[in-house]
Structure formats: C-alpha cells, structure tokens
Amino acid sequence: MNGLLVVWESRDVFLWGAANTLSLVLGCLLLSIPVGILGAVVLTEAPAPLRRVFGEVVDLLRCVPFLLLAYVVYYGLPELGLRLDPWWAGLMSLTVYTTAYLAEIFRAAFLAVAPDNIEAAHAFGLSRSLIYRRIILPQVAITAAPVIGNQVITTIRDSALLMIITVQELTFAANFVSANHFTPFAPFAAAVGLYLLMSFVVEAGVRRMERVRKVRYG
Amino acid sequence: MTWPAIRTILDGAVVTAALAAVSIVFSLPLGLLLALLRASRIPVVTGLLAAFVSLVRATPFVTLVLFVFFILPAAGLELEPVPAAIVALTLNTAAFSSEIWRSALLTFPRDQLEAATAFGMSKRATFIRIVFPQIWRANLGPLVSEVTILLKCTPAVAVIGVVEITRAAGRVGAETYEPLPPFLVATLIYTALIATLVRGQRVVERRIARRFGLVRP
Amino acid sequence: MAETDAAISVRGLCKDFDGFEVLRDIDLDLAPGTTTCILGPSGSGKSTFLRCLNWLEQPSAGSIRIDGKPIGRSGDGRAAKPMARRELAATRTSIAMVFQHFALWPHLTVLGNVTEAPVQVLGRPKREAEEEGRAILARVGLTEKADVYPHTLSGGQKQRVAISRALAMRPKVILFDEPTSALDPEMVGEVLCVIRELAREGLTMVVVTHEMSFAREVADTIVFMDGGRIREVAAPTDFFTNPQSDRARRFIFRN
Numbered sequence: 001m002n003g004l005l006v007v008w009e010s011r012d013v014f015l016w017g018a019a020n021t022l023s024l025v026l027g028c029l030l031l032s033i034p035v036g037i038l039g040a041v042v043l044t045e046a047p048a049p050l051r052r053v054f055g056e057v058v059d060l061l062r063c064v065p066f067l068l069l070a071y072v073v074y075y076g077l078p079e080l081g082l083r084l085d086p087w088w089a090g091l092m093s094l095t096v097y098t099t100a101y102l103a104e105i106f107r108a109a110f111l112a113v114a115p116d117n118i119e120a121a122h123a124f125g126l127s128r129s130l131i132y133r134r135i136i137l138p139q140v141a142i143t144a145a146p147v148i149g150n151q152v153i154t155t156i157r158d159s160a161l162l163m164i165i166t167v168q169e170l171t172f173a174a175n176f177v178s179a180n181h182f183t184p185f186a187p188f189a190a191a192v193g194l195y196l197l198m199s200f201v202v203e204a205g206v207r208r209m210e211r212v213r214k215v216r217y218g
Numbered sequence: 219m220t221w222p223a224i225r226t227i228l229d230g231a232v233v234t235a236a237l238a239a240v241s242i243v244f245s246l247p248l249g250l251l252l253a254l255l256r257a258s259r260i261p262v263v264t265g266l267l268a269a270f271v272s273l274v275r276a277t278p279f280v281t282l283v284l285f286v287f288f289i290l291p292a293a294g295l296e297l298e299p300v301p302a303a304i305v306a307l308t309l310n311t312a313a314f315s316s317e318i319w320r321s322a323l324l325t326f327p328r329d330q331l332e333a334a335t336a337f338g339m340s341k342r343a344t345f346i347r348i349v350f351p352q353i354w355r356a357n358l359g360p361l362v363s364e365v366t367i368l369l370k371c372t373p374a375v376a377v378i379g380v381v382e383i384t385r386a387a388g389r390v391g392a393e394t395y396e397p398l399p400p401f402l403v404a405t406l407i408y409t410a411l412i413a414t415l416v417r418g419q420r421v422v423e424r425r426i427a428r429r430f431g432l433v434r435p
Numbered sequence: 436m437a438e439t440d441a442a443i444s445v446r447g448l449c450k451d452f453d454g455f456e457v458l459r460d461i462d463l464d465l466a467p468g469t470t471t472c473i474l475g476p477s478g479s480g481k482s483t484f485l486r487c488l489n490w491l492e493q494p495s496a497g498s499i500r501i502d503g504k505p506i507g508r509s510g511d512g513r514a515a516k517p518m519a520r521r522e523l524a525a526t527r528t529s530i531a532m533v534f535q536h537f538a539l540w541p542h543l544t545v546l547g548n549v550t551e552a553p554v555q556v557l558g559r560p561k562r563e564a565e566e567e568g569r570a571i572l573a574r575v576g577l578t579e580k581a582d583v584y585p586h587t588l589s590g591g592q593k594q595r596v597a598i599s600r601a602l603a604m605r606p607k608v609i610l611f612d613e614p615t616s617a618l619d620p621e622m623v624g625e626v627l628c629v630i631r632e633l634a635r636e637g638l639t640m641v642v643v644t645h646e647m648s649f650a651r652e653v654a655d656t657i658v659f660m661d662g663g664r665i666r667e668v669a670a671p672t673d674f675f676t677n678p679q680s681d682r683a684r685r686f687i688f689r690n
Contacts, residue, residue: 063412065370067384068405075391075398120538123489124552124604125527128520134555139542153276160278164377164384171281184288192277192285199276217541218586 003186010177010187017173018194020087024159024169028094029152035095036102041132043107061100067161069093074165090162090169098155105151109144110136142216145209152202156195170194219399223390227404230386235411237300237382238372241307242365248308249315254345256316257323274313280374282306287378303375311368318360322353355426362419369412383408441500442467442608442639443488448497450483450663457483459663461497465641465656467607470634472650472671473643475660476686481643484660485610488641489530490523501530502607528556531601535613537593539585545572545596546581549603557604564603571599575629591622598629609633611642627653647690651675659683 007014042054073093077084113136121131163172174191178184252271256264274282283306290297290305297305326349334344354361376384387404391397441464448461458480465471473481486492488499490507499506506526509518518526539548549568553559572581575595585593594614601609614630615623627649634640634653644650650657650671657674659667661682667674678684 059416060409060413063366063370063416064405064409065373065412067373067376068387068401068408071384071387071401072398072405075401079398114541116534116536116538117540119491120532120534120540123491123527123530123532123534124600125524125556126552127524127556130555134551135540135542142542157276157278160280161374163280164374171278171284174281175284178284178288184285185292188281188285188288191281192273195278195281196273196276216584216586218584 003183003189006177006181006183007186007190010173010181013173013177014170014187014190014194017168017170017191020167020169021156021159022198024087024090024094024162024167025152025156027091028098028155028159031095032099032102035099037106037137039099039103040106040110043103044110045128058100058103061097062104064097066093066097066158067164069097070162070165086162086165086167089165090159090167094155094159094162097158098151101151101154102148105144105147106140109140109147112143113139142209142213145206145213149202149206149209153199156198156202160195219390219403223394223400224403226386226390227383227400227407230381230383230404231407231411233380233386234372234382234384234408235369237303237307237375237380238365238369240304241311241368241372244304245308245311245368246315246361248312250319252312252316253319253323256320271313271316274310275317279306279310279371280377282310283375283378299375299378299380302378303372303380306375307368307372310371311364314367315361315364318357318364319353322357323349326353358426359419359423362415362422366412366415366419369415373408441465442469442502443641444500444503445488446498448484448487448499449495450480450487450492451495457663458487458494461665463658463665463668465639467502467639468637469655470638470640470642470653471656471658472654473641473658473660474645474647474650474686479660480663481660482612485612485641485643488608488610489527489532491532501526504529506530524556528552528604529607530610531604531606531608532610532612533594533597533601533614536617537585537590537597539593539596539600541585544582544584545577545588545599548585548596549599552600553603568599568603571602572596574602574632575599576625589622590618591625594618594622594626595629598626598633602633608639608641611640611644613643613645615644615646645690647675647687659686661686 039054039058043051043058046054070090070093073096074086074089077089077092082088118131118135121135126134159169160171162169163175166172170191174187177187181187252267256267258264277285283303286306286309287297287299287302290302330348331344334348339347373382373384376382376388379385381389383404387400388397390400394400443463443465445461445463448458449456450458461484473485475481483492487494488501488506490499493507498508504526505518507518507523509516509522540551543551546565546568549571550561550564553564553567554561569578569581572578575598577592577595577599580588580592580596585596588596598614611630615626618626623646627646630640630642631649631653642650642654652671654671657667657669657671658665659669659674659678659680659682666680667678667683669679674683675687678687
C-alpha cells in the first residue's frame with residue numbers, strides 16, 4: 001500500500017522517465033530504420049570488396065556490448081568538443097547499435113523476396129531504385145514485421161542501460177524513487193508494468209502486420 | 219594506458235565472462251525445464267510460467283538486475299551483488315532460452331513420438347533417448363546466439379556494484395581522469411571475445427549441419 | 436529481310452555458361468505481326484535464347500535488334516559497348532515478357548500488377564492506366580478479379596494476369612517463356628485461348644512452348660532448336676509434315 005502511494009506521488013518522475021525512454025526509442029528508430037535500409041542496400045548491391053568491408057563492420061558492431069558502447073560515446077563526445085546532455089550520447093549510441101542490427105535484418109529480408117518477381121520487374125524496365133521502392137521494400141515491410149518488432153523490443157530494453165550513463169529514462173526513475181523512499185517493490189514493479197505495456201503495443205503492431213500479410217500473401 | 223591499468227580491465231573481463239559462464243550452466247537447463255513444464259499443460263502452472271516468461275522478456279535486463287537486488291531482501295533473501303547478478307542473469311537467459319526450447323518441442327515431428335509410444339517407450343525414455351538428442355543439436359545455433367546475448371548483457375551488473383569489466387574501466391578512468399581510453403580498451407577486449415564466440419558458433423553450426431543433415435525451420 | 440524491317444533481328448548470337456556452350460551462332464529475323472513458336476528438346480537452349488532477347492541473359496557474342504534498335508550493347512562488332520542501365524531499362528519497355536511461373540508481384544492487387552510498369556516506368560497517369568488495365572483484364576476474362584491479390588487466383592488466372600500485365604505496356608514484341616508448363620492440364624486451355632486471340636490480333640510474339648498442336652495451329656513460323664543451334668526455320672505445315680533434319684524428325688516423332 002505504502003509502495004503504491006509512493007509511486008502515485010512520484011508519478012511525474014515516472015512519466016518523465018517513460019517519456020525519455022519513448023523519445024529515445026522513437027528517435028533511434030526514426031534514424032536507424034532508413035540508415036539500416038541504406039546499409040542493407042549497400043550490403044546487397046555494392047561491389048564485392050565494399051560489401052565485405054561493410055559486412056565486417058556490421059558484424060563487429062553487433063558483437064559490441066551496448067553498455068560499453070554507450071560509455072565510449074558518453075566519454076567520447078566531450079573529446080570531440082561536444083558538451084551535450086547525456087540524452088544525446090544515449091540517442092547516438094542507441095542509433096549506431098540498432099542500425100547495425102537493422103542492416104542485417106533488412107539484408108536477410110531482401111534475400112527472402114522471391115527472385116522471380118524481381119526478375120519480372122527488371123524485364124518490365126523498372127530501374128533499380130524503383131525496384132527497391134515499389135517491389136522489395138513494400139514486401140519487406142510486411143514480411144519482416146515480426147523480426148523488426150523483436151528488434152524494437154530489444155531497443156526498448158537496451159535504452160534502460162542508458163540509466164548508467166545518467167540518462168533519466170524509466171529505469172533511472174524507478175531506481176531514483178526506490179532509493180529515496182525505501183520501498184523497492186512498487187517503483188520497480190511500476191517500471192516493469194510500463195515496459196510490459198510498451199512491448200504489448202509493439203506486439204499488437206506486429207499482429208496487425210501479420211493480418212495484412214495473411215490478406216495479401218495468403 | 220599503462221600495463222597495470224590494462225591488467226585491471228582484463229581481470230574485469232574475466233569476471234564478466236565467469237559470471238556469464240556460471241549463468242549459462244544454470245539457465246539453459248532451467249529454460250528447458252520451463253519449456254517442458256509449459257508443454258505438460260498443467261492448468262495454473264502453464265499460465266504462471268507464460269506470464270513469467272512474458273514479463274522477463276519485456277523487461278530490460280538492468281531493470282531486472284535492480285529488481286532482483288532490491289526485492290529479494292524484502293522476501294527474506296539477502297544477497298551479495300555477485301550471487302544476485304548470477305540469479306538475474308540466470309532468470310533472464312532461462313526465460314529467453316525457454317522460448318527456443320518450447321518452439322523446438324512444439325515443432326518436433328509427431329510421427330517419431332507416435333513410433334516411440336507404439337514401441338512401448340515411456341514418456342521419460344522418449345524424451346531422453348529420442349527428443350533431447352535431436353533438439354539440442356538442431357537448436358545449437360539459436361542457443362549459442364542466446365549465450366552471445368547473455369555475454370553482451372552481463373556488463374549491466376555493474377549497476378549493483380559487481381566489480382566486472384565496466385567497473386574496472388570506470389575505476390581506471392577515475393584514477394587517471396581520462397575515462398575514454400579505458401572504456402575503449404574494455405570495448406575492444408570484450409568485443410573481441412564475443413566476436414570469437416560468434417565465429418566459433420558459425421563453424422560449429424556448419425559442422426553439425428553437415429554431420430546430421432539437419433535443416434532448422 | 437533487312438535488319439531494319441524485322442521486328443526482331445539476331446546476328447551471331449552465342450552464349451557460354453562456365454565454358455559450356457549453350458547457344459551457338461544464332462541468326463534470325465522475325466517479321467512484325469507474326470507469331471513465332473520456338474520448339475526443341477529440353478536443354479536445347481530455347482529458354483536461354485528467349486531470355487537473351489530482353490537481355491535477362493547476357494550473350495557472350497552477337498547482336499540483337501528489336502524494332503531496329505539494338506538492345507544490351509550499343510554499336511556493333513568491336514565498337515559495341517554495354518548499354519547503361521537506364522538505356523537498357525528504356526529499351527526493355529518495348530519488349531514484354533510472360534514467365535513460366537507467372538512472377539506476379541504478390542504485394543499488389545491484380546490491377547496493381549497490370550498498372551505498375553505503365554505508371555512507374557512509362558509515366559502514364561494512374562487513372563488512364565487503370566482504365567486501360569480494366570479493359571485488358573476484361574479481354575482476358577478477369578474483370579471481377581481486378582481488385583484481389585494474386586495468391587487467391589488459380590494458375591491459369593495468374594498467367595492471364597501476367598499476360599494482361601505484358602499487354603498494358605503496349606509492347607512491340609511479347610516474349611512467352613513456356614507459358615503453360617507450370618499449369619495443371621485443365622488450365623492450359625484458358626491460357627492458350629488468350630494467346631491464340633492475341634496472335635489473331637496481329638501482335639508480334641515469340642513463344643517457347645511444348646504444346647505441339649498449339650504451335651501447329653497458331654504459329655506463323657516454327658523455329659526448331661537443338662543443342663544450342665537453330666536447326667530449322669519453317670512454316671508450321673512444312674515443319675510438321677516435312678521436317679528437313681533427322682533431329683527434327685526424331686523430335687516430332689517423340690512428341
């Protein structure tokens with residue numbers, strides 16, 4: 001009871017934390033989805049040596065532990081002369097990390113598009129950019145929805161690590177309230193509840209895409 | 219960066235890897251147990267387990283670590299940071315790996331099970347002799363992926379004070395007032411470790427596929 | 436026939452796959468408004484030849500002109516340079532293709548499939564393309580299917596959509612790559628019916644097919660290929676009643 005009261009009284013702290021989490025995740029996706037698609041195009045279409053180099057870079061980025069990457073960006077930015085709020089270090093590290101994963105996801109999704117309908121597009125005179133825009137990406141948006149949804153949930157989870165570099169997102173808020181009021185259960189339970197809500201929303205989105213997929217592809 | 223500083227970071231890396239290793243030993247079997255329990259379809263149990271798995275998979279790992287560290291004392295279990303870290307890592311990876319095991323169990327060819335029953339094998343024997351030998355080999359790829367993810371998660375236990383690679387790098391940075399170099403070194407060391415594991419995973423996957431002709435769905 | 440009169444003009448076409456000779460010294464002129472059926476045993480190179488015509492396969496040597504304009508390589512002989520991608524795409528708009536496995540775009544409706552290339556490549560206004568698309572679909576008997584997705588259609592219906600998609604480009608030539616080979620027997624008829632109608636209307640068509648009686652009935656010219664070379668070019672009655680080569684005789688006998 002005491003715990004719930006504490007959470008209610010600190011609701012603005014929680015809302016601020018949740019808002020930061022959402023803004024970080026959405027900002028990250030807004031940047032990393034287009035760049036990820038571009039990266040996947042490079043991984044598919046570029047001449048062989050460039051593809052290999054890019055492939056190695058993407059593979060390596062996917063092996064970096066996110067927390068350490070966040071620290072490197074957090075301490076690295078001042079070295080470059082940029083004195084920014086930790087939120088920006090958070091956004092940058094999250095974006096770089098998620099872009100590498102999305103590039104790999106989109107690359108695999110491009111390969112999964114049936115080659116014969118790409119060939120037909122060539123035969124009808126569609127240019128490469130048209131083929132990507134009108135034939136490949138629309139199909140990928142629907143077929144890769146579950147995998148992308150998974151990645152979005154992963155990004156939401158990674159965002160919590162940013163609390164360690166003092167970004168005031170949701171877990172930071174829960175930790176703050178818990179430390180100040182000595183009631184650990186309720187604040188963390190509230191945070192977990194909010195994370196659960198966010199992942200439900202993403203999964204609902206994926207289910208909707210699955211319904212569209214069933215209508216279009218059978 | 220001086221050699222003692224690098225040594226400190228390397229020691230931290232060893233601690234991190236050790237924590238991960240211990241958790242792997244516990245969490246993969248635990249995940250299998252969870253999957254088997256869910257497959258058994260005992261009414262209340264399956265519901266609770268499903269809820270547990272959903273919760274853990276939606277929760278950020280660092281939040282889980284804090285939760286475990288602060289909540290367990292309230293339930294009467296006072297834990298040091300290191301055991302708490304292992305518990306959190308184990309619960310996390312058990313939940314994720316249980317999904318892998320569960321999918322393997324659900325898609326296991328029914329006709330093989332029918333054959334086993336027809337020949338009078340008990341459920342226990344069927345699992346030990348027929349099901350398990352196939353599913354662990356067929357799912358080695360995803361399971362090792364989970365292990366890689368576990369390794370990438372582990373630095374987060376720094377938040378409850380475990381002196382592993384993150385804290386080690388932080389300590390060096392605090393002593394030299396130059397935080398960037400130790401963290402760069404830590405990142406390089408740890409990434410190299412994970413990259414080696416990933417390469418190894420690919421080699422093992424290929425070898426297993428060749429030997430058993432297994433095609434993962 | 437002079438090169439410029441022919442709808443399709445091929446000179447000295449050769450194709451190698453990893454050192455294996457698939458096509459050798461193909462010379463051919465096809466008149467506009469005619470239907471040509473390419474026949475031959477499996478492995479004779481007929482599909483490869485067809486796919487060279489719109490440069491889906493790149494020949495190792497030789498030149499191809501569609502309606503007098505070169506495709507794939509601009510210039511002749513030693514001065515020939517590979518065409519830029521944009522030029523190639525532009526040339527392809529006058530050659531339409533119907534594939535053995537339909538190759539419809541699954542994320543677009545039937546009408547979407549028919550209007551996609553005219554709108555995106557030729558720049559036709561969407562409304563005009565849709566009107567024309569519906570008219571073409573009516574011609575092939577698929578009016579009521581215009582707004583459904585391809586996966587709901589039968590094989591015969593899918594192929595008719597593919598033919599509509601080709602017609603919508605108002606091409607100079609239509610290439611058919613074994614259009615009925617992937618269909619169940621009861622659906623072959625509906626597709627051949629459409630192709631027969633197109634032949635009657637005077638479209639220039641090149642059809643690679645196994646359907647002998649169809650070829651006999653519809654073709655103006657039969658091209659018989661075996662072992663990567665053209666063995667005979669003749670009118671259907673001549674070819675089927677009086678084949679000139681042993682290979683042709685054996686082929687006709689077996690089929």
